[in-house]
Amino acid sequence: MIKTYAYGFPRLGKQREFKRLIEGFWAGKVTEEELLTGIEKLNKKREESYAAHVDNFPRGEMTLYDPMLDTALILGLYRAESLEEYFQLCRGKNALEMTKWFNTNYHYLVPDFEGKRPQFKATVPVWDRHKGVKRNAHLIGPLTFLKLSKNLPEGAFGELLKEVAKTLVDYAVERGFESIHLDDPAFVLELSKEEWKAVEEAYGEFERFPGDVNLFTYYDSVDNLAGLFELPVSGVGVDLVHDRGENLKQLKTVEPGGKKLFAGVIDGRNVWRADLTAKRALLAELAERFEVVATNAAPLFHLPVSLAGATLPEGLLEKVAFAEEKLKELSLIAKGSDQELNSWSKGVGSSFGELKEVRERVQNLKEEDFERKPAYSERVKKQQEVLKLPLFPTTTIGSFPQTEEVRRVRLLYRKGKLSQEDYDTFIRGEIAKAIQIQEELGLDVFVHGEFERTDMVEFFAEKMKGIATTGNGWVISYGTRCYRPPIIYGDVDREGPMTIKEIAFAQSLTDKPVKGMLTGPVTIIAWSFVREDIPTEEVAYQIALALKDEIADYEKAGIKIVQIDEPAIREKAPIKRRNWDDYFRWAVRSFRLCHSSVKPETQIHTHMCYSEFGEIMEYILQMDFDVISIEATRSKGDIIEAFEKVNFDRQIGLGVWDIHSPYVPTVEEMKEIVERALKVIPKENFWINPDCGLKTRRWEEVIPALRNLVALAKELREEQ
Known part of the structure; x- marks a missing residue:
């Protein structure tokens, strides 16, 4: 049977509980204890949604504002001794610059190295997103963190990349993580030979980690997919929806090296239902060369939480899937009968609303x-x-x-x-x-x-x-x-x-x-x-x-x-x-x-x-x-x-x-x-x-x- 994995499930909540908790705290209507308790409950609901449909998922994804800021705090680039100081970095007078996350409509806070040559040190931030986490601890990867930061000291990219990787591994070891989910989508950028060389050296730090490290890329293809499989990681996640066929082409010649392939076959960025029969056939083809795990292509936070409560025109509802329904698609690929797959995908590709x-x-x-x-x-x-x-x-x-x-x-x-x-x-x-x-x-x-x-x-x-x-x-x-x-x-x-x-x-x-x-x-x-x-x-x-x-x-x-x-x-x-x-x-x-x-x-x-x-x-x-x-x-x-x-x-x-x-x-x-x-x-x-x-x-x-x-x-x- 096909194994399934999902990541990036929306933190917002079906009734926008996340928004109400955080903004209530800002307004003084929610205490710190109420905020943290409410976020914990919301995260539990997220994980219950995962568990109802897929075999595995990352832990510690939940943020109070933005994962890039959390990573900067973990690395010691910034300090925040209280939640008030944490949110000052998000929305105060000295708030970090905000820009778009790759080619999406999600905005992240941009770490800024201006005037700094930081001495990174693994730090447990005031907002501890990994409290109680052991398996599949979610981390932003070193390449993405640096490529999406600004004002790096000239000529210091390789050195800084290695320091970031070392600090992330130190953090993971000190926290006692058993395995890591590493989000590093910057591998889909057009990287130079020098950058790839720096990556190879920096990723060598992960050899010190005693457990599995599964590396996830998404939003596009990886130009050097073979190089990705040669890194000291246990599994590689690739986007097989938004890759223009380039990842799939490379997978036909890549040597697996005993590493799992997390095949991103379910679209995490658009709402249209998948042709599950075609997806299952693709996974079967890949399984001839790889140990395959079916997953989503791109984080699911780009989608609404659930179709429950959606008001859509007649005929459209059976053509679309939100985040929870994408989890269902993964479950159907693994466990559904041919009849169930055909029933789910019957409206795929048909025209609707022509003028x-x-x-x-x-x-x-x-x-x-x-x-x-x-x-x-x-x-x-x-x-x-x-x-x-x-x-x-x-x-x-x-x-x-x-x-x-x-x-x-x-x-x-x-x-x-x-x-x-x-x-x-x-x-x-x-x-x-x-x-x-x-x-x-x-x-x-x-x-x-x-x-x-x-x-x-x-x-x-x-x-x-x-x-x-x-x-x-x-x-x-x-x-x-x-x-x-x-x-x-x-x-x-x-x-x-x-x-x-x-x-x-x-x-x-x-x-x-x-x-x-x-x-x-x-x-x-x-x-x-x-x-x-x-x-x-x-x-x-x-x-x-x-x-x-x-x-x-x-x-x-x-x-x-x-x-x-x-x-x-x-x-x-x-x-x-x-x-x-x-x-x-x-x-x-x-x-x-x-x-x-x-x-x-x-x-x-x-x-x-x-x-x-x-x-x-x-x-x-x-x-x-x-x-x-x-x-x-x-x-x-x-x-x-x-x-x-x-x-x-x-x-x-x-x-x-x-x-x-x-x-x-x-x-x-x-x-x-x-x-x-x-x-x-x-x-x-x-x-x-x-x-x-x-x-x-x-x-x-x-x-x-x-x-x-x-x-x-x-x-x-x-x-x-």
Whole structure:
């Protein structure tokens, strides 16, 4: 019988218990004892889910915020003597930078070696995730920890890698672990020969560990899979779903060396049910050369916990599987009859929700549909004539605080307990308040506040054909912040105008320009579970055409600025750069398709956050926007380096306020970021704005921070 293994089960809980416990502790409503007891109970439920379906799983996966931070504390890179100090590293004034975990929508905290040549020492942190753990102790691997850290001392990679590996082994030995589950997905990166040599030397440290070490990679293929099997480990986990067939090809020639193969055959990143008959056949083929264990490809925390409570259209439910159902798929592969496998997978691969007119519209696209005229140098003059913005214009990214009252009223409306008329009246009232606050603060470009929007993707999903929302399908994005990814199951089109009512009302209340706010096609795809029966490129063009129609309605309503948010354009990129050109070709074209036919005087903005911009600058420049706003606070303005190397002729707003923290920055702290930027970016092209939307913050934080932001702009105008 096939052995089964699973990892990465969501920590969130079916009722978001994780979020309520942690945020309750932050608010002083949950004691430390209650927090730790609650987390222990939640983790027990997780492990019970594993045990009900699979033969084995890792222990010690549970974190209070992020596993990379936990690893940094285990290594002694940071110290936290209390939970308050632990959370200060997550969300306080000195919080670590946050960025995307590989090409996913999970954000991790970035260990920073700036100014440090650490003396690593195995440490039991204040949050002891391995308390009572002996078997399959979960650890982040040394390569992933270092490759995803920043500001490593020059030339010290190999030495540091060996020290990290040694410290992890010291920690494992001192804790008395009997076996280790080692998550080291950085092996799917394009590693140099020098890096592989450093890996071989560093991994030699694991020879000191007396028990099994099972190494797991995922999200893509490993370029040197044979080298991975030669490391001193007991088993190797590979992704056989997202590997483009490359791992499978290498496995045909790799020498097993007596090591187990953890075959990742069940998709941990998308919700579609697997063809279990085909998966079982693949495992049987691999079993001719390896001792095979069936497992998931990628951690399951990218999925909602369970289909229980999900609200899906008729016909879709039997096509999808969330985390618990993925465990069931592993169980069925091992123990199910042929009839059970066929019954489970009967809807796999079939089309659902086809719209002939949408397909034809995409097929009839011409090259001119992706080109905006006139050139930026001409249209920027017309935009300034219309908008008459001052030097250092101020704005926000889009959303304003979603108070308990806003969430309460929206919930009543969604449950049918509030009429459309009463709901619209409430939303207009909130918009009016937001416009008044912006007037009083003296901002230059306004937003309507997005009080009607639960989420920047889910909101549009609810108004488009071919996309389903899940009801209770929550997934963690970072820390305790969670969202509900929609499911793109069919051809996509607007039901009708999606946002015009609220934006036009906001514009009617002020003479200042109000931005129309849209989420771009790549981000809608990246933060959804996308269909796999047609190319993703075609899905992107379908969404772009729907947004194109929405922008045309904006212009008819007199909206002069439109922001198309694409915060996910970098995260969606393939992990291996050799695959970037094809991805960015359609990603950039889908963005351009949205705005290619707008008037010259309509100003197009975009927003991106927490990405390595220097890596993708050549592609960003091809998007042909007029203004871009980006994060710059947690990176301390390091992003400016990306703009020092190119001729960036567009306008840019660097985020001067980290909205992921409750801390209110001073004018001086914001100015420090701006002054460095102005050495590279002409003052005529510089906007002042926060890092991201403000929906998760409180008005008591937002108003003083925005007041400081406006004061900064006025001070800069006087100086310039």
